[in-house]
Amino acid sequence: MEESIDKSQALAAQFAAVEAILAKNNHDPSRMIPILQEIQDVQKYLSKDVINYVASALKVPASRVYGVATFYAHFSLSPKGRHILRICDGTACHVKKSHATLEMLSKKLGLTDDKRTTDDLMFTVELVSCLGTCGLAPVVVIDDEVHGQSTPATVEAIIDDIIAKENAAKAEQGK
Secondary structure (H helix, E strand, C coil): CHHHHHHHHHHHHHHHHHHHHHHHCCCCHHHHHHHHHHHHHHHCCCCHHHHHHHHHHHCCCHHHHHHHHHHCCCCCCCCCCCEEEEEECCHHHHHCCHHHHHHHHHHHHCCCCCCCECCCCCEEEEEECCCCCHHHCCCEEECCEEECCCCHHHHHHHHHHHHHHHHHHHHHHHC
16 A cells, blocks of 8 residues: 555656646747656656656647657657666777677676666666767766776776665665
């Protein structure tokens, strides 16, 4: 029963946040992209329920909102982790073996080509075409911080540090 109440409260808070974003944008359908961007920034992805809610609030067909959300690669329809890792696979990075880092992360985090987010929603790994930092190849961006001339070992050390900090924060909350 208590778990059901917690989920209901979380859902209510989620939609209150969406409504605040819509209100800030005057429920203007021409602002659909910035609205969806802000919602995704807050919630990490666009759920079906949120897409339907936005469509209803903007008085446009859900197919239009869904079309925008699926057209732009920036939008995600599945949950993303708290920490986003973007591995460049542009020519310079590829030649300098960026795939070795991807393979290490996939093995360490239990990810596959079809599963890019860890079950605990801590990490999402994305392979991107280019990050525009070829002189630093191979490049990995972790939580918007650029790590040039990366190796599987340097990236693994960063991931281990993030995991240690997350575990320490959980332990502190448990006290």
